[in-house]
Amino acid sequence: MESNVHLTKDLFVPIQDHLKDVEKINSPTVSFWRDVWRRLKENKLAMAGLMVTLLLLLLAAIGPYLNGYSYYEQDFTQKNLTPNAEHWFGTDQAGRDIFTRAWYGARISLFIGFMAAMIDFIIGIFYGGIAGLKGGRADNVMMRISEILYSIPYLLMVILIMIVLERGIWPIIIAMSITGWIPMARLVRGQVMQLKEQDFVQAANAMGSNTLWVLRKHLVPNTMGPILVNVTLTVPNAIFAEATLSFLGLGIPAPEASWGTMVSDALGSILIGNFYQLAIPAILISLTMFAFNVLGDGLRDALDPKLRK
């Protein structure tokens, strides 16, 4: 059989300059996290949450130094002042500057929130990761233990433990962490159970990697998305729990300020018409919870667009 296509040299011309780049990939490769960030940027509510979070962090850092008052200094000639040029948020019933106290309180509340989330994250990853990887009886026992602990309402457990511990920042964080890690552990376990059947994990196992290595190199990075969402949503929960504890008189001792203690100190003052003393910490707590909640929701949508409704 003879081909009836005759290829002669004059059929070919050198490629023209303007056509050289048609096959080139112009945009840089988009990594997973960059893609998430792009989707997150389109979510106005989540961006508002991110802005508020950053603003709160900034004010927590510099706020206490801005107007020259300290959080503990009492001045009984200046008590119960409404917001004015001297005291931007007014003063409380002991004549302390509310602006300074509010941002000092922000430090404590945010510190507790982040630390609690961090500890839950670390314990949760190890416990959930090991249960998910080992499977079988170990998994069964570990999950039963966590299930029983989890059936005690979180806040009730925290309150009970705080009755035993001394009052202070670290006791609060410890009390929160005793059962706070469970949701994270369950989440990680579920993810690990799904992932460990995947080929790349089996390959790692076949090559003799030990459990910790597989956990660190393969499983944790792949479950980072849902974990990040969970961490973001743990922070407002911890801030809420701290506020509740302080409100019950089990939180931060005076003269330190947290938003919860400020609300609880100001509770009596609404009857004499000093509503701003209560409103300022109350609004700050709500704003923080709002910011973290919408940011967490936005992250969840950005990480998995399929879930978006």
Added chain:
Amino acid sequence: MLKYIFKRFLWSILTLWAVITVTFMIMHFIPGDPFAREGTMPEAVYKNLNEHYHLDQPLFIQYTRYLTSLIQFDFGPSLKSNTMTVNDFIKQGFPVSLHLGTQAILLAVVLGMILGVVAAYNRNKWQDYLSMILAIVGISVPSFIMATFLINFFAVKWGIFPVATWKSWAHTVLPTIALSMMPMAFIARLMRSSMLEVLSQDYMITAKAKGLKGKFILIHYAIKNAILPVVTVLGILTANLITGSFIIESIFGIPGIGELFVKGIFNRDYPVILGSTVFYSMILIFLIFIIDIAYTWLDPRIKVIGENN
């Protein structure tokens, strides 16, 4: 089905036992002893008191004694009240707490479901945005802050509703609202996303094609199927409501078990704290048991999974 119910029941008993044990042990780790505060107490009186409350016996004996009396629904004596036992306190407080809790959960479920359905049905219209803004506010504002705002405006400023006692139905309005906001917001969000999923199913189109009326489809096809996820979270929401009621009851001065618990904390009256915790856990575990059964009954798919496990 019976086998499943029996298994769930055993599990509930085991959980309850764990809660009792954990709480009992926590109470005993509290440094100092309950009568140390009354400093001038003669040695003989102190000894008699300890003997009377069996505090001189080994921990294990105290523990088994407490368990056996609990089986007979005896929560023991109060340390701070000479005339009332913990049982008397619970008998007094429970009807009040039950009333408040039932009202709050009903309001949360009904209003939350209406908001969720309206939002999903009018997706991306103003009704949707309004409902979701309400839901975000509900999740961001802790119940005790909601309570103080409600008191400030509706009771102190405008005098619409009375507060600080528990006499007429008007007294129940503000605490019910404060307590139900969080679960309501949660249910609204859940109901919305679950409705959106159901509305996109093929059988919805079939129903429309058959010429069924919109309202009929909405009630018998959409809501009926979308309600399941709401049932699953009812247990967690009730737990939330109960812990929320501690603070709401003490803010509004409602003589329920929540207030009893908080007073127990302030007075360091350990049998009262222990008793109210155990009582609340009993109710909660019982409710979760009922919800689990109801869930398998509502959704036959779950039953199969439950029985195979």
